[in-house]
Amino acid sequence: MPTVREAAFRVFEHFGVDRLFGNPGSTEIPMLKAMPFPYVMGLNEAVVVAMADGFARASGNPALVNLHSAAGTGHSLGNLFTAFRNCTPLVVTAGQQARSILPFDPFLYNERAPEFPRPYVKYSIEPARAEDVPLALIRAFVTALTPPMGPCYVSIPVDDWDRECEMPALPRLTLCTVPSATGIERLSAMLDGSDRPALVIGTGVANSGGWDEAIRLAEKTGCAVWAAPYAARETFPEDHPHFAGFLPAWRADLRKLLAPYDAILVAGAPVFTWHVEGSGPHWPEHAKLMALSEDPQHLAALPGGGGVLGNVAEGLALLCERANKRAYTGKRRTFAEPEAAMSAAYVLKRVAALRPENAVIVEEAPTARGPEHDVLPITREGGFYTCASGGLGYGLPASVGVAMAQRDKVVAILGDGSAMYTIQGLFSAAAEKANVSYLILNNAAYAALTGFSAEFGMNEVPGCDLSGLEFVKLAEGLGVEAKRVDSVGQLDEALEWSFAAKGPTLLDLRIEYATHKH
Numbered sequence: 001m002p003t004v005r006e007a008a009f010r011v012f013e014h015f016g017v018d019r020l021f022g023n024p025g026s027t028e029i030p031m032l033k034a035m036p037f038p039y040v041m042g043l044n045e046a047v048v049v050a051m052a053d054g055f056a057r058a059s060g061n062p063a064l065v066n067l068h069s070a071a072g073t074g075h076s077l078g079n080l081f082t083a084f085r086n087c088t089p090l091v092v093t094a095g096q097q098a099r100s101i102l103p104f105d106p107f108l109y110n111e112r113a114p115e116f117p118r119p120y121v122k123y124s125i126e127p128a129r130a131e132d133v134p135l136a137l138i139r140a141f142v143t144a145l146t147p148p149m150g151p152c153y154v155s156i157p158v159d160d161w162d163r164e165c166e167m168p169a170l171p172r173l174t175l176c177t178v179p180s181a182t183g184i185e186r187l188s189a190m191l192d193g194s195d196r197p198a199l200v201i202g203t204g205v206a207n208s209g210g211w212d213e214a215i216r217l218a219e220k221t222g223c224a225v226w227a228a229p230y231a232a233r234e235t236f237p238e239d240h241p242h243f244a245g246f247l248p249a250w251r252a253d254l255r256k257l258l259a260p261y262d263a264i265l266v267a268g269a270p271v272f273t274w275h276v277e278g279s280g281p282h283w284p285e286h287a288k289l290m291a292l293s294e295d296p297q298h299l300a301a302l303p304g305g306g307g308v309l310g311n312v313a314e315g316l317a318l319l320c321e322r323a324n325k326r327a328y329t330g331k332r333r334t335f336a337e338p339e340a341a342m343s344a345a346y347v348l349k350r351v352a353a354l355r356p357e358n359a360v361i362v363e364e365a366p367t368a369r370g371p372e373h374d375v376l377p378i379t380r381e382g383g384f385y386t387c388a389s390g391g392l393g394y395g396l397p398a399s400v401g402v403a404m405a406q407r408d409k410v411v412a413i414l415g416d417g418s419a420m421y422t423i424q425g426l427f428s429a430a431a432e433k434a435n436v437s438y439l440i441l442n443n444a445a446y447a448a449l450t451g452f453s454a455e456f457g458m459n460e461v462p463g464c465d466l467s468g469l470e471f472v473k474l475a476e477g478l479g480v481e482a483k484r485v486d487s488v489g490q491l492d493e494a495l496e497w498s499f500a501a502k503g504p505t506l507l508d509l510r511i512e513y514a515t516h517k518h
Contacts, residue, residue: 001164001165001166001167002164002165002167003161003162003163003164003165004130004131004133004134004160004161004162004163004164004165005030005031005033005034005161005162007133007134007165007167007168008031008133008134008137008161009035009036010134010167010170011134011137011138011141011170012037012064012137013036014170015062015091015141015145016061016062017037017061017062017063017064017091018037018038019037019038019039019040019055019063019064019404020035020037020038020039020040020064020065020066021040021042021048021049021051021052021055021063021064021065021066021401022039022040022041022042022048022065022066022067023041023042023043023044023045023047023048023067023068023072024039024041024066024068025068025069025071025072025095025108026068026095026108026158027068027069027095027096027097027108027157027158028066028068028093028095028158029158030158030159030161030162031066031093031095031156031161033161040052040404040428040432041428041431042397042424042425042427042428043424043425043427043428044075044422044424045067045068045072045073045075045076046075046076046078046079046393046397046421046422047397047422047424047425047428048065048066048067048076048397049065049067049076049079049080049082049083049090049092050079050082050393050394050395050396050397050398050401050422050425051397051398051400051401051404051425051428052064052065052083052090052401053079053082053083053086053088053090053394053398053401054362054385054397054398054399054400054401054402054404054405055401055402055404055405056088056089056090056401056405057086057088057233057385057398057401057402057405058360058382058385058401058402058404058405058406059405059406060209061089062089062090062091062141062144062145063088063089063090063091063401064090064091064093065090065091065092065093066092066093066094066095067092067093067094067095068094068095068108069094069095069096069097069108069109069110070108070109070110070111070113070116071108072094072095073094073110073113073116073117073153074116076092077117077120078391078393079391079393079394079397080092080117080120080121080151081120081389081391082387082388082389082391082394083120083150083151084120084121084122084150084151084389085232085387085388085389086203086232086387086388086389087147087148087149087150087203087204087207087295087388088149088150088151089144089145089149089150089151090144090150090151090152091137091140091141091144091151091152091154092117092121092151092152092153092154093137093154093155093156094110094113094153094154094155094156095108095155095156095158096109096110096113096126096155096156096157096158097109097110097157097158098157098158098159099130099157099159099160100159102157110155113126113155114126114153114155117151117153120151121150121151121152121153122143122144122146122150122151122152123139123140123143123144123152123153124152124153124154124155125139125140125153125154125155126154126155126156126157127154127156127160130157130159130160130163130165131163131164131165131166133154133156133160133165134165134167134168135168136154137154138168138170138171139152140152140153140154142171142173142175145175146175147175147176147177147207147208147294147295147311148204148207148294148295148297149207176311176314177294177309177310177311178310178311178314178315178318179292179308179309179310179311179314179315179318180308180310181318183292183308183309183310183315184308184315184318184319184322185322186290186306186308187265187290187292187308187315187319187323188319188322188323188324190263190265190288190290191221191223191263191265191319191323191324192323192324193263194261194262194263194288195262196224196260196261196262196263196329196330197221197222197223197224197261197262197263197264197265197326198223198224198225198226198244198258198261198263198264198265199214199217199218199221199223199224199225199226199265199267200225200226200227200228200247200264200265200266200267200269201214201225201226201227201228201231201235201236201267201268201269202227202228202231202235202266202267202268202269202270203228203231203232203233203235203268203269203388204267204268204269204293204294204295204298204312205233205235205267205268205312205313205316206233206234206235206268206381206382207233207268207312208268208294208311208312208313208314209313210267210268210312210313210316210317211234211236211381212381213313213316213317213320214235214236214267214316215236215237215240216316216317216320217316217319217320217323218236218240218242218328219242219328220320220323220325220326221320221323221324221325221326222325222326222327222328222329223242223265223328224242224244224261224328224330225240225242225243225244226244226245226246226247226257226258227245227246227247228247228266228268228269228270228272228273229246229247229248229249229254229269229272229273229274229275230249230273230275230388230390231246231269232385232386232387232388233384233385233386234378234380234381234382234383234384237377237378237379237380238333238373238377238378238379239377239379241328241332242328242330243333244257244330244333245257245333245373246373247272249272249273249274249275249276250274250275250276250278251272251274251278251279251280251282252278252279252280254272254283255280255281255282255283255284258283258284258287259284261284261287262286262287262288263287263288263289264283264287264288264289264290265289265290265291265292266289266290266291266292266293267291267292267293267312267315267316268292268293268294268312269291269293269298270297270298270301271283271289271291271298271301271302271303271305282303282304283305288305289304289305289306290305290306290307290308291305291306291307291308292307292308292310292312292315292316292319293307293308293309293312294309294310294311294312296309335374335375335377336349336371336374336375337349338371338375340488341488341512342485342486342487342488342491342509342510342511342512343371343511343512344365344367344368344371344372344441344443344511345371345374345375346488347439347441347491347509347511348368348371348372348375348376348413349375349376350491350492350495351376351411351413351439351495352375352376352377354492354495354496354499355409355411355499356408356409356499358380358383358408358409359383359408359409359410359411359499360382360383360384360385360402360406360408360409360410360411361376361378361383361384361385361410361411361413362384362385362386362395362398362399362402362410362411362412362413362436363384363385363386363395363412363413363414364386364387364392364394364395364396364412364413364414364415364418364419365395365413365414365415365418365441366415366418367415367441367443368413368415368441372413382406385398385402392417392418392421393418393421393422394422395412395413395414395418395419396412396414396418396419396421396422396423396425396426396438397422397425397428399412399425399429399434399436399438400425400428400429400432400434400436403429403432403434403435403436404432404434407435408435409435409436409437409499410434410435410436410437411436411437411439411499412436412437412438412439413439413441414438414439414440414441415440415441415443416440416441416442416443416444416469416471419438419440419471420469423474423478424478426438426474426475426478426479426480426504426506427478427479429480429504430478430479430480430503430504431479433502433503433504434503434504435501435502435503435504436504436505437495437498437499437501437504437505437506437507438475438480438504438505438506438507439495439498439506439507439509440471440506440507440508440509441509441511442469442471442508442509442510442511443511443512443513444467444468444469444513470508471484471506471508472484472506472508475506475508480504480505480506481501481504481505481506482505482506482507482508483497483498483505483506483507483508484507484508484510485507485508485509485510486510491509494507495507
């Protein structure tokens with residue numbers, strides 16, 4: 001009979017796992033014995049989970065994470081929440097003390113391990129017997145990969161790994177649910193009966209691999225295309241004639257932008273993601289709205305309209321076959337031309353001009369998101385990643401995982417405040433020789449927060465001054481080459497140096513302070 005460890009390794013192989021992301025602790029050491037694939041180390045568990053998340057999203061395969069008991073799970077929770085919101089297929093194993101001493105509240109004990117990460121995991125268990133660990137892992141992988149995908153958590157006592165067990169059967173499953181023909185007919189009738197249709201695309205389109213299907217549907221039906229509020233992946237080629245722009249997370253502003261349309265199809269997104277409370281209808285009252293999503297909660301929360309459940313890419317393809325052809329009559333979007341200055345807009349304009357072909361953008365710079373939309377178009381499938389949760393500390397380590405999963409240069413655009421949450425991720429970037437250009441938009445403040453303060457009738461928010469951070473010294477101390485850029489005259493040369501490098505580099509870009517406006 002195999003040991004639990006041997007059976008677990010066969011489960012991992014069956015589901016395509018080829019590396020383990022972790023930060024080792026004493027309760028995990030037996031898991032690592034004779035491990036058949038590489039160990040990717042992060043200096044804390046928040047880094048570990050974000051690296052695994054970036055790898056899973058960019059590779060399309062599930063990622064395996066190991067955390068250190070209760071303390072390591074606690075460190076990971078911010079980015080575990082982000083993985084849940086990102087719909088990322090992660091299987092998280094966590095160490096637990098030996099079963100024989102659990103009744104005595106031992107050191108490094110996780111008292112109610114399955115409850116700790118809830119509700120931000122799809123499945124969570126500490127198996128009742130060591131022999132049940134392989135079955136729990138199989139269920140975790142299947143659940144993580146079932147749309148809407150997400151992380152699952154298995155707590156494993158340290159003495160389980162060497163116990164004998166039966167090898168469970170390894171299932172081969174198809175987990176894609178195609179939307180019903182009746183549902184597609186309803187979506188088609190709405191588009192065909194309209195004069196000016198709009199297609200609103202969310203993260204679910206990218207998660208289902210629906211990039212090409214969205215383009216074909218928009219071009220056939222004459223839809224104007226909008227990115228859903230806070231979309232966490234690429235949505236549509238942003239230089240395409242049909243692309244109209246980005247919807248805001250403010251209800252009145254969103255209604256105004258959608259007012260010209262009489263039919264709205266929301267694909268792979270909630271209706272809608274709001275940042276602050278609003279009043280009145282959720283979309284223009286004269287327009288019909290329907291949603292297509294693989295997430296039943298998107299449909300359960302619909303404030304009216306209608307919806308169809310199923311794989312978004314399959315649904316868009318079926319709809320393209322069924323819907324009538326119509327010419328597009330909308331205006332082509334133009335891009336801003338900012339003045340030469342050390343502003344976020346101008347820096348990102350130069351990034352757009354100089355970035356390597358097929359470069360992938362990982363972004364966590366809330367203050368710069370508006371300028372990014374204005375000057376840095378995302379034009380390729382798999383070309384953009386950010387976090388759906390709104391939490392900070394994801395982008396820097398996630399870029400390492402994205403770089404590990406594909407061959408193109410990764411450009412990580414980070415705020416100074418965001419970068420400091422998981423600056424330790426630079427150590428992993430250096431260790432893995434990740435091909436990442438880290439661009440720190442350093443305005444010496446939590447500027448997004450100060451800009452948002454007006455929503456609550458405040459002129460300023462205390463605790464937002466970040467002056468004094470020296471990212472060149474931080475990066476060099478963690479093994480990454482870095483340069484500081486203070487002026488426009490230094491900018492292009494520095495970007496070209498970073499983009500030409502084959503491993504990780506960092507630029508501390510001292511930009512002008514500017515408040516964020518929605």
